[in-house]
Amino acid sequence: MAMTVTLCLGMSLAAFAAAFACLVAGKERAGLLLMAAGWSVDGVLVVMNGLVAGEPPLGNMYHVMTALPLCFAPLYCLLRWRDGQGWLHSHVAAACILPLAGAFFMDRDVHWQRMPVLQSWWFVPHVLGYLVSYALAAIAFVLTVSRLATVRGRARRDPAGDPRGEAARQAVRYAVPFMTFGLLSGALWADDAWGVYWSWDPKETWSLITWLLYVGYLHAWHDPRWRRYGDVVQLLAFAALMVTFLVVNLLPKLGKSLHSYA
Amino acid sequence: MTPVVILFAALVLMLLTGVVPAPGGPVSVVFLSPVFLAIAGALGVVLVLQCRKAVASLDIGSAIAHGGVALILAGAAVTYAFGVRTEIVAPVGPGNVIREVPERRAAFEGEAVPYAALGFGFVVTNFVVEFHDPRYVVYVQRKQPDGGSDYRYLRKVPVPRAGPVDLGNGERVEIHDLRDPATGEWKEQHVTASGLILQRSSTASRYSAAIRFTGAGDEVQESEIVMNRPARFDGWRFYLMDYDGGQGRHVVLSVRRDPGRPLVMAGMWMAIAGVFVMCFRRSRPSAAGAGEGSAA
Numbered sequence: 001m002a003m004t005v006t007l008c009l010g011m012s013l014a015a016f017a018a019a020f021a022c023l024v025a026g027k028e029r030a031g032l033l034l035m036a037a038g039w040s041v042d043g044v045l046v047v048m049n050g051l052v053a054g055e056p057p058l059g060n061m062y063h064v065m066t067a068l069p070l071c072f073a074p075l076y077c078l079l080r081w082r083d084g085q086g087w088l089h090s091h092v093a094a095a096c097i098l099p100l101a102g103a104f105f106m107d108r109d110v111h112w113q114r115m116p117v118l119q120s121w122w123f124v125p126h127v128l129g130y131l132v133s134y135a136l137a138a139i140a141f142v143l144t145v146s147r148l149a150t151v152r153g154r155a156r157r158d159p160a161g162d163p164r165g166e167a168a169r170q171a172v173r174y175a176v177p178f179m180t181f182g183l184l185s186g187a188l189w190a191d192d193a194w195g196v197y198w199s200w201d202p203k204e205t206w207s208l209i210t211w212l213l214y215v216g217y218l219h220a221w222h223d224p225r226w227r228r229y230g231d232v233v234q235l236l237a238f239a240a241l242m243v244t245f246l247v248v249n250l251l252p253k254l255g256k257s258l259h260s261y262a
Numbered sequence: 263m264t265p266v267v268i269l270f271a272a273l274v275l276m277l278l279t280g281v282v283p284a285p286g287g288p289v290s291v292v293f294l295s296p297v298f299l300a301i302a303g304a305l306g307v308v309l310v311l312q313c314r315k316a317v318a319s320l321d322i323g324s325a326i327a328h329g330g331v332a333l334i335l336a337g338a339a340v341t342y343a344f345g346v347r348t349e350i351v352a353p354v355g356p357g358n359v360i361r362e363v364p365e366r367r368a369a370f371e372g373e374a375v376p377y378a379a380l381g382f383g384f385v386v387t388n389f390v391v392e393f394h395d396p397r398y399v400v401y402v403q404r405k406q407p408d409g410g411s412d413y414r415y416l417r418k419v420p421v422p423r424a425g426p427v428d429l430g431n432g433e434r435v436e437i438h439d440l441r442d443p444a445t446g447e448w449k450e451q452h453v454t455a456s457g458l459i460l461q462r463s464s465t466a467s468r469y470s471a472a473i474r475f476t477g478a479g480d481e482v483q484e485s486e487i488v489m490n491r492p493a494r495f496d497g498w499r500f501y502l503m504d505y506d507g508g509q510g511r512h513v514v515l516s517v518r519r520d521p522g523r524p525l526v527m528a529g530m531w532m533a534i535a536g537v538f539v540m541c542f543r544r545s546r547p548s549a550a551g552a553g554e555g556s557a558a
Contacts, residue, residue, distance in 0.1 A: 002430060111420040113394040113465040116489035177538040184530040192490045195501040195518040196347060197526060198338075200293050202281050209277045216270040226267055 002108070008045040009066070009104050012038045016069070016096045023090035035093055039073045042100070046070055052110050058127040059112040061249070065103035069096040071128075071135040078174070079139075085167050088139065091146065095138040122189035130182035134241065136175035137214070141238040143168040144231055157228040160221075165231075169221055172234065176214055183211050206244040213237035266308060272301050306335040323543065327536025330529045337525030345520040346378070349503065352386045353512045359383045359476070363517050381478070382496055388472040389510050396421055396448045398440070398460040400429055413459065421448075429458060471502050471513050487515075 015038030023031035046067050049057035057063045072092050080086040147164040148156065159165025186207070191197040198204060217233040220226040280292040292298060309332035316324035348364045361383045364375040397420050401413040417430050426434040435454060442449050452460040468488065475483045475495040485493035487502040494500075497519055504514035 107417070109418060111397065111418065113397070113467070115465055116468055119468070120490040173541045177534075177541045180537040181534050184534055188527070188530060189490075191523070191527075192492070193501070194503065195492060195499055195516045195520075197523075197530075200280060205277050205281050209274055209281075212270060212274050212277070216267070216274075219266060219270070225264075 002110075004048070005045065005108055005110060006104075008041055008048070009100060012041040012045065012069070013097065013100045013104060015041060016093050016100065020090055020093040020097065023093055028089070031089060031093065035089065035096070038093075038096065039070060042066060042069050049110060053112045053114075055112065055114045056124050057112075058124065058131075059114060059118065060109050061246075062103055062106055062108045062110070063112065064127070064131065065099040065106070068099040068131055068135060071131050072096050072139075075132065075135055075139070075174070079167075079171070083167075083170055085170070087163075088143070088167060091139055091142045095135070095142050098138060117193050120189055120192060122185055122192070126182060126185040126189055129178045129185060133175040133178035133182055134245065136171045136178070137238060137241055140168040140171035140175065140234060143171065144234055148231060159230055160227060168234065169218070169230070172214055172217060176211075176218060179211055179214060183207055203244065203248050206240060206248050210237060210240040210244050213240055269301065269305055269308060273305065276301060302335060302338075306332055309335070323536050323539030323541075325536070326532050327540055330532025330534075330536050333529030333532060334526050335529075337522035337527075337529055340522030340525060341520050342522075345522060346518065347520070348375075348517050350515050350517060351512050352384075352515050354386045354389045354471070354510055356385060356387050359385045380496075380498065383476045384495070384500070385474050385476075386471050386513055386515075387474055389469070389505060389513050390471075391469040391505060391510075392467050394465045394467045397463045397465075398427065398452070399463050401459040401461065403457060403459065416458070418463065419460075429454070429460075433458065435460070469502065469505055471515075473500065 015034050019031045019034035019038060022028075022034060046057055046063075049063055049066060053059065053063075058067055072095060076088065076092045079088055143164045144159075147159070147162050147168070151162060155161055159168065186204070187197040190199065213233055214237045217230055217237055220230045220233055276292060276298050280298075309328045313325050313329040313332060316322075316328060346365065347367065349367050350360065350363050352358070352360060360380075362377040362379045365378045366375060368375050397418050399418050400416040402416055403411050404414055405411050419427055419429055421427055421437065421440065424437075426436050427440065428434055433454060433456060435452065440449050440452055440460070441447065448462055448464075450462050454460065470486055470488045473485050473487055473493055475481075475485065475493075477483070477496060483495055485495070485500075487493045487500055489502055492499045492501045499518045499520075501516040501518070502513060503516045506512050
């Protein structure tokens with residue numbers, strides 16, 4: 001089993017890396033085919049995780065890291081067909097590599113057992129809402145870093161003057177509703193489980209900081225005086241997202257946390 | 263826009279302060295501090311103003327989203343002022359009727375908290391805990407240069423229904439070796455011939471408590487409390503939080519009466535719906551339309 005998982009992860013990761021290389025080199029058809037192959041292999045892996053666990057495969061960090069790239073496929077289609085942003089393919093491929101690389105090097109707890117607090121009908125929608133929002137935030141982050149790395153001078157302070165800046169805002173605009181759903185469905189779930197919708201737990205507080213920074217970023221876009229700080233706010237928001245998603249779980253304080261399973 | 267940006271920045275800074283470990287905990291030190299409550303109040307005012315503005319300009323998504331968040335804050339204020347949230351260690355057994363609960367959770371161990379009468383009685387009549395199939399965590403012992411030793415985590419292995427347990431390094435252990443020959447129970451620890459240490463790990467799959475409420479006029483209600491499924495009686499909600507490690511002598515219940523909850527619940531659904539409407543409606547590129555939408 002461990003060998004099959006490693007093989008699937010390696011194949012999917014290699015497919016996305018090759019797709020990224022092809023797309024950057026302008027070979028769009030080959031790149032998109034490789035991305036489709038990466039998603040397919042990752043899809044097989046997620047189904048396998050679900051069959052082994054006998055539960056929705058979203059229960060631990062390994063599950064989430066392998067499920068995250070799957071969210072990019074429908075989101076890319078949404079951005080391509082609704083907003084004409086098919087050119088985002090290379091950024092999406094780069095964003096798919098990040099979680100899979102993480103999953104490749106982490107302890108892979110395939111035989112996950114669902115504990116009582118996670119036996120709620122909120123479990124799947126809450127995690128999926130966050131996964132979709134994190135995928136979109138990752139695309140926005142890659143776009144912003146790519147723009148800041150290549151643009152110099154006054155244009156750097158005007159994200160609205162670059163298609164990547166506009167696309168990053170659009171990605172965040174789609175991310176925020178899912179993040180709002182993730183945040184508030186978590187509160188509704190906590191109310192069912194513990195009788196308290198908000199307990200200022202470190203994970204909850206960091207998720208609120210992340211949400212506020214992304215909402216602040218969208219608000220900043222509406223005022224030309226503040227828009228130039230949008231990139232900084234978005235990068236800070238992504239840093240907060242990483243803290244919420246990964247770093248908080250490593251804090252010793254979380255041993256007493258209500259979210260110690262997350 | 264500038265006051266709103268300042269408000270956002272102040273909120274984020276306060277929240278960051280709240281995640282720094284503090285004596286007494288962040289809730290009492292930061293999130294119930296007058297400064298934080300003032301910021302939350304100012305946010306509530308801004309949200310109501312923005313909601314009115316959005317209603318006037320028929321921007322439904324913005325009105326619902328901002329109104330929803332304002333409602334959450336209003337509900338939280340009602341909870342803060344009038345809500346009761348407490349915990350009680352309830353003995354399991356038909357003779358242990360509880361008619362009063364602590365007025366609030368103790369802020370520290372040993373704090374004397376006054377009790378308040380519920381107006382009815384309840385008793386936890388039974389408690390059951392079930393476990394998933396056990397798993398074993400595999401460790402290897404390592405010698406240290408100073409002559410001591412430590413244990414390195416290798417992996418978790420499931421116990422199959424039949425056949426040997428694969429330890430992942432080509433080594434296998436027969437299932438009967440993991441059972442205590444006297445009791446037939448799963449062993450807490452097993453050491454293999456090669457020196458690998460297998461430590462049992464059991465995860466609860468379900469725990470439930472049967473509870474009987476006796477109200478005025480001998481009204482009786484039997485309920486089962488399971489995690490994520492509280493029991494309700496006479497405006498109070500009872501949540502099963504913890505138990506005594508499977509001995510079945512007592513359970514920890516969270517007991518709530520929260521008049522602000524309906525406002526908060528309505529506000530949450532409004533905020534979700536409003537933000538989806540706001541962010542998924544078609545819009546012109548923002549560079550051309552700085553006034554698009556209605557950011558607070």
